[in-house]
Amino acid sequence: MQVRAKAAKEVGASLETYGFEVESPKEYQCLIKVEYCGICHSDLHVIDDDWGIAKYPAIAGHEVIGIVEEVGGQVNHLKVGDRVGVGWQKSSCLQCSECLNGNENLCDRNQALIVPGPGGFANYLLTDSRFAFPIPEGIDPKVAGPLLCGGITVYSGLTSAGMSSGQEIGIIGIGGLGHMAVQFAKKLGNRVTVFTTSPDKAEFAHKLGADNAIVVPRGKAPPQPTQLLNIILSTVPASLDWSAYLEYLDSDGTLCFVGVTDAPLNLPLWPLLTKRRRVMASIIGGRAAMMDMLSVASRFKIEPVVEVFPLEQVNEAIEKVRSNQVRYRAVLAMN
Numbered sequence: 001m002q003v004r005a006k007a008a009k010e011v012g013a014s015l016e017t018y019g020f021e022v023e024s025p026k027e028y029q030c031l032i033k034v035e036y037c038g039i040c041h042s043d044l045h046v047i048d049d050d051w052g053i054a055k056y057p058a059i060a061g062h063e064v065i066g067i068v069e070e071v072g073g074q075v076n077h078l079k080v081g082d083r084v085g086v087g088w089q090k091s092s093c094l095q096c097s098e099c100l101n102g103n104e105n106l107c108d109r110n111q112a113l114i115v116p117g118p119g120g121f122a123n124y125l126l127t128d129s130r131f132a133f134p135i136p137e138g139i140d141p142k143v144a145g146p147l148l149c150g151g152i153t154v155y156s157g158l159t160s161a162g163m164s165s166g167q168e169i170g171i172i173g174i175g176g177l178g179h180m181a182v183q184f185a186k187k188l189g190n191r192v193t194v195f196t197t198s199p200d201k202a203e204f205a206h207k208l209g210a211d212n213a214i215v216v217p218r219g220k221a222p223p224q225p226t227q228l229l230n231i232i233l234s235t236v237p238a239s240l241d242w243s244a245y246l247e248y249l250d251s252d253g254t255l256c257f258v259g260v261t262d263a264p265l266n267l268p269l270w271p272l273l274t275k276r277r278r279v280m281a282s283i284i285g286g287r288a289a290m291m292d293m294l295s296v297a298s299r300f301k302i303e304p305v306v307e308v309f310p311l312e313q314v315n316e317a318i319e320k321v322r323s324n325q326v327r328y329r330a331v332l333a334m335n
């Protein structure tokens with residue numbers, strides 16, 4: 001069948017209509033009629049080839065929600081008509097120790113949905129059903145997509161950093177990932193402090209559940225802490241004054257990076273040493289974590305706040321993401 005997609009034909013280009021053929025799903029594949037697809041900042045990193053891994057034409061989109069239209073002969077866990085979601089990861093070997101331990105996201109043979117693609121900025125997606133996840137009934141399909149990449153990334157990052165409940169959690173950057181992180185941390189029983197460059201977001205963060213909001217103008221360091229934190233999650237796609245943020249960590253506290261920048265980390269050793277603080281980074285999450293996250297989101301009513309654009313307006317939507325104008329996740333609607 002013919003798929004209608006939006007593709008960047010070269011580095012950083014505006015997206016253009018792009019058609020291609022897909023065959024019927026084989027073995028473990030499924031064909032999904034895409035309803036919605038979130039725009040994650042990683043889509044921009046790929047369109048712009050910030051990571052040197054992009055293939056053109058690049059069909060981005062990895063926060064996909066849609067209805068299963070056809071399944072291959074080996075698919076048992078999904079049937080035609082089911083609503084599913086697909087995130088950053090398209091496949092893994094399913095046999096190495098990482099995969100067997102439920103860490104498919106750490107598999108050396110993991111494959112991303114959009115590199116080389118095609119991803120979800122399209123009306124249909126043919127993909128491996130073993131990385132397509134049933135969407136719980138209680139989650140509105142219009143807002144569900146962002147959970148599949150942004151949601152799992154912050155949920156897995158926070159839990160891997162040791163978040164339980166009754167802790168003080170800091171979130172740097174209140175964009176797509178950050179605004180979901182605030183909700184997960186708060187609704188799972190923690191106190192939350194946000195660091196944002198945008199004064200309007202500081203106000204809205206309280207509505208999302210934040211207890212404290214600190215406006216840190218771009219290029220500036222945060223003020224001296226008045227409250228120490230157990231975990232700080234950075235969701236910003238930029239380098240900040242990390243040593244100033246280390247001062248916010250309590251002893252045994254963890255600074256966890258999920259936002260991506262190519263700049264080397266510039267961190268002093270002494271503040272780590274004297275308070276036994278840790279630094280870590282985390283990438284998406286495995287399949288078990290994904291199921292767990294979707295169930296938590298459904299039970300605790302964790303909902304991405306979205307701005308919906310028709311697929312035809314994908315370039316306007318991308319420009320809004322680039323200029324940090326989206327509140328808080330842009331989602332493309334395919335119809």
Ligand SMILES: NC(=O)c1ccc[n+]([C@@H]2O[C@H](COP(=O)([O-])OP(=O)(O)OC[C@H]3O[C@@H](n4cnc5c(N)ncnc54)[C@H](OP(=O)(O)O)[C@@H]3O)[C@@H](O)[C@H]2O)c1
Binds near residue numbers: 039173201261
């Ligand atoms: N580790 C993973 O597995 C994984 C998964 C998904 C995404 N990511 C990465 O996570 C990052 C964030 O993605 P996203 O979709 O949440 O992006 P986003 O919606 O654009 O949000 C990023 C936020 O960071 C803040 N920010 C941006 N530029 C900044 C700067 N120069 N200085 C200070 N703050 C800045 C802004 O928040 P304020 O307005 O509040 O300051 C912005 O809203 C990207 O690098 C993306 O590639 C990683």
Ligand SMILES: [Zn+2]
Binds near residue numbers: 096
């Ligand atoms: Zn593996």
Ligand SMILES: [Zn+2]
Binds near residue numbers: 041042043088149150
């Ligand atoms: Zn993403």
